[in-house]
Amino acid sequence: MKPQPNVNSQYARDLTYAFHPYTNARAHEERGPIIMDHGKGVFVYDDQGNEYLEALAGLWSVGVGYGEERLVTAAAEQMRKLPYYHSFAHKANGPAIDLAEQLVKMTPERLARVFFANSGSEANDTVIKMVWYYNNAIGRPEKKKIVARIRGYHGITIASGSLTGLPWNHRDFDLPIANILHTACPHHYRFAMEGESEEEFASRLAGQFEQLILDEGPETIAAFIGEPVMGAGGVIVPPKTYWQKIQAICRKYDILVIADEVITGFGRTGTPFACERFDIDPDILVLSKQITSSYLPMSAVLFTDAFYQPIADNTAKIGTFGHGFTTSGHPVASAVALENLAIIQERDLFGNAARVGEYLQTRLRSAFSDHPLVGEIRGVGLIAAVELVADKASKRSFDPLGRLGAYFFDQGHKRGIIIRNVQDSMAICPPLVITEEEVDELVKRFGQTLDDAL
């Protein structure tokens, strides 16, 4: 254990009292916490005064960067006026109404209404329940299965964690639950067959999806859910036509298309929403993270009028829609979201993400393509991953458990950069406000981190 200056230090008390999410608890006892103290722009500082370039924007989420005073003011003003009200049973509040309108107007055409929750996981639980409720409402009680993807990430609650297709989110938690299926991951570099083009690979995966539907019975498949670009599964950018092919199959069998844009929403891929980039016309859209730049918890589920109407009819039949959170449509979170969206618009952060995103993608490729440890560099806009390999030619991984990735995660801290490893892929997803000069600094610090391992 690291030396502890005094037993009442934050460091010691964290070790004594806290159990951290997504953490190897025994390793934590050995190395202790890094206690973050404050941040400014793309940088955060720990309690020892060390500076880190936050190359993952917290958890893919602090779009406007740290220390944005306008969000503090928006929160404080709303707290003074109306710190809390709920949205149950006909209650509403101004900021939540304004935000609902703004989201409907800025997202893909057919999306007509919003349901608010607090986290991406809660939003995806809401989606599953609404899909089931909808199919019950229209007299299709057998059409309940939802197809997600291997390596997809949709959260960690019992239902959303079941959608997630990563082994550590299932193992020993007794997940997934029934009615959730997983189809193949569209990662060409890892899963294409010898000599298979991206287009052929996309067609093969679409064929597998269709076969799964036919095997299960189309009358049992309710929805397909996917992140336009997979995030936590390793920043997987699908082949160009992948989504069109998947979507066409969904339409053929009357299967709802759910786009989980919890990471990709609000400019991350260089367009306001990744649905635009990949030509996705979703029936349901899930948003969170950058909606408030994560200054406060907030998530939103948007859906079409065609999806809404039978649900609304059913609430009249039953007497209520028996689902909702104490803090759904929280006025302070809504006020922060509105101010966050105003900043994004005024500072043209979608445009910045497109421009600086191009620069980031180019710089990463020119700096690291020939690096002996690097197998693939992938990404779009301001989201990228650098996959490390033991052997470039055979693409052999160092270690399927990602221990090397974990080493780089730690080593990055020493070099003043926070990146996140997903197995052996290092994810990069900086705040949308990042400049080209800061990208140069990111590339420099990341390069030092890589070279440390040679």
Ligand code: PLP
């Ligand atoms: N969906 C996607 C695409 C995500 O990336 C995440 C979190 O990273 C979630 C859902 C879950 O969000 P939360 O951690 O807020 O529950």
